[in-house]
Amino acid sequence: MxxxxxxxxxxxxxxxxxxxxxxxxxxxxxxxxxxxxxxxxxxxxxxxxxxxxxATRDDLVTTLINDVYTALADSVDAAWETVPATDPAIRIGAWATAFRTWALVNPQGFRLIYGDPVPGYHAPEGGPAPDAARRVCTGLTALAAAAWPHAQHLYEDSAFDWSDFDPGLLDKVRPAFPDLPPAAVALALRIWGHLHGLVSLEVYGHMHTQTTSPEKLFQEELAQLVQMLGVPRRS
Amino acid sequence: MxxxxxxxxxxxxxxxxxxxxxxxxxxxxxxxxxxxxxxxxxxxxxxxxxxxxxATRDDLVTTLINDVYTALADSVDAAWETVPATDPAIRIGAWATAFRTWALVNPQGFRLIYGDPVPGYHAPEGGPAPDAARRVCTGLTALAAAAWPHAQHLYEDSAFDWSDFDPGLLDKVRPAFPDLPPAAVALALRIWGHLHGLVSLEVYGHMHTQTTSPEKLFQEELAQLVQMLGVPRRS
DNA sequence: GCATAAACTTCACGGCGTATAGTTTCTGCG
DNA sequence: CGCAGAAACTATACGCCGTGAAGTTTATGC
The missing domain is CATH 1.10.10 (Arc Repressor Mutant, subunit A)
Incomplete structure (x- = not known):
């Protein structure tokens, strides 16, 4: 060469x-x-x-989505790791707060990832950044895994099966958390939904027409998150 | 004339x-x-x-957003009313299911309302359809109100105040439910976030790369919704 | 030193929102 | 009825956009 x-x-x-x-x-x-x-x-x-x-504008956009999504995943992963593993509740709070903070600091990036990215853009098959998405979900599964000893009893009648999930996700999740049941992954996805919903309503300005303090709302969400995960609250 | x-x-x-x-x-x-x-x-x-x-394309889009948002509000309101008031849990399920079903039947309408509607569109001040949005939120507050006798004890340490909410929302909510405290409205908004998150991830195809059965996930969400509202479950 | 390939420009096409000016068609009044 | 005036609509044009085809410059490897 x-x-x-x-x-x-x-x-x-x-x-x-x-x-x-x-x-x-x-x-x-x-x-x-x-x-x-x-x-x-x-x-x-x-x-x-x-x-x-x-090759095309869509190719560029797809690359950008991947980059930005990876940045988001890095950000929440980092927040998770900077907090000691001793208290799951704090780690969970750090993860979720990092998620929201990233979105508020990079609202346009959030729109790029989760919204209709750009006029006329059509994502390639399976979405542009399934890997980064799965990294985020894996992070959430780590939340669930950290709390599972406490949370387990809350989801004993969960009807989930491994076949309910995408193999690509399971390939990342199951090796990392061998003892985790399907119910925990379902819980992680639901938590993803909760956080995504509150944050995206906020980023897109819909929450703003209802409440003046979305921050407070998110804090209450965090409190319930800890409850959902069965982690004993510290006063 | x-x-x-x-x-x-x-x-x-x-x-x-x-x-x-x-x-x-x-x-x-x-x-x-x-x-x-x-x-x-x-x-x-x-x-x-x-x-x-x-006057402009944005004006047309704004009108469409209003119409579509109103259709969504009509749809969930109707679902709520077709179910007898005797069992809050069933009414709540009907409302939430109607919300998701409408979104899955009208995915493009959902994107129009909640996403970046159209290339270059800039919403007029306060968003294009705050009224319809507040109708939806009012519907959710009705959920909370219906269940509040049961739910109350779960949110006694909620730190919300009337000043945390938009006056336009309160104008609709407080007269309709005079005895409801701020905590219940906060709860309604959080539930909005939960449902919006799961549904929007599904509509935008992000959930699809993680799970093969978003339906099942939503069912589990409904079950937890009933718990959040403190409504006694029926087996 | 020179053939070749890579990087880049020029020109062109069709699509978009929209401003301006001109044309047709309908309305209401005398 | 006839006719001013308004309303509805078209024609033309401008500057944006993505992108294809063809031509030009520049650096590379033999």
Whole structure:
């Protein structure tokens, strides 16, 4: 390959700049502002030049979704790990708070991941970022796993079966938590739903027309989360 | 006014047709498919003719959001009322199930209401349909009110205050349920979040990459909903 | 030094919202 | 009836968008 490493390096740098500029446009103008022409304008290029790096605008958007989703997953994973494992309730609170905080700091990123990302965008099969999504769900399953000794008795009549879940998720979850039953994964998904719902209503401005303190609402949600997981509350 | 009623009638008919065509386009191609040109094409008109009926595309979209949101509110209200008041648990289940069913039958409508509706759309102040949103929330508050005698003891340390809520919501809620404390409204909003989260993850296809039976997940959610509301379960 | 491939530009097409100006058609009044 | 005026609609144009085809420059490897 010789000095062709130079070409590759330049190429990688340009690719990175395209993504950087695209993310900046998104942050300031929402996902809709991610247009090839605007990116090119910002970079002093022609819009068509971008086609040398991404086959289509949807490809670029898919890549961005993956990156942003991965950033979210990193963020919540990190929050989880910075708190000692001794108190599950605190770890759970840290995870959920990190989730909401990330969404409020990166509302446009949240929309990109979970909303209709961009005009006319059609996701490739199975969604653009199932891996990152599963990382998030795995994190939630870790919540459930940490609390399962306490929570178990609350979900004894749960009717879930391994076949109710996506194999791709189970491949990540079952090896990590070998003793966990299907009911715990179902619980994790439901918790995902609870948090996603409150946060997305907030990010999209729907909650704002009902309450002036979504923060307080989320705190009460955290309290109930701890209850759902059967973790003994500390006063 | 004389026979100018004719003009008005024609005008109203054309307005209705624009909305009908727009909704049909949305149902088949998603909110993105709502374009003035496509509507006009479908109606054998010029795109600019629509400007005689709606000042701008955003105005049309706002009207559609109101209509669709109202349809959703009607749907859940109706489900609530078709079930006798004798068993709160069944009424609650009916309401929540109607919510999810409506969303699954009208996924594009759900996206229109709760997602980024359409490329470049900017909602007018306070969101386009706060009234319909508050109708939904009022319905949820009715859930909480119906169960409050049972639920009360679960939320005695709730720190909510009337000032935590939007006056527009309280105007609808407080007269209807004079004895209800702020904690019950907070509970209603949290339940809204729970249901919205599960349903929106499902509608946007995120749940599908994790579980093969979102239905079952929602059923378990219903069971917990009944618990949250402290309603005695029937086996 | 030169053939080749990669990077990039130019031009073009159709789609979008919408502003402006012009045309047709209907209404109500004398 | 005839005719002003309003209402409904069309025509044209501008600047956005994604993207395809073809041409040009620039760096690479032999």
């Amino acid at each position: 010789g000095s062709s490493g130079r070409r590759e390096r330049l190429r990688a740098e340009t690719t990175a700049e395209i993504k950087k500029v695209a993310l900046a446009l998104m942050a300031s103008g929402g996902p809709d502002a991610i247009t090839l022409r605007a990116i090119a304008r910002e970079m002093g290029m022609t819009a068509n030049a971008i086609y040398g790096y991404f | 004389g026979s100018s009623g004719r003009r008005e009638r024609l005008r109203a008919e054309t307005t209705a047709e624009i909305k009908k065509v727009a909704l049909a386009l949305m149902a088949s191609g998603g909110p993105d498919a709502i374009t003035l040109r496509a509507i006009a094409r479908e109606m054998g008109m010029t795109a600019n003719a629509i400007y005689g009926y709606f």
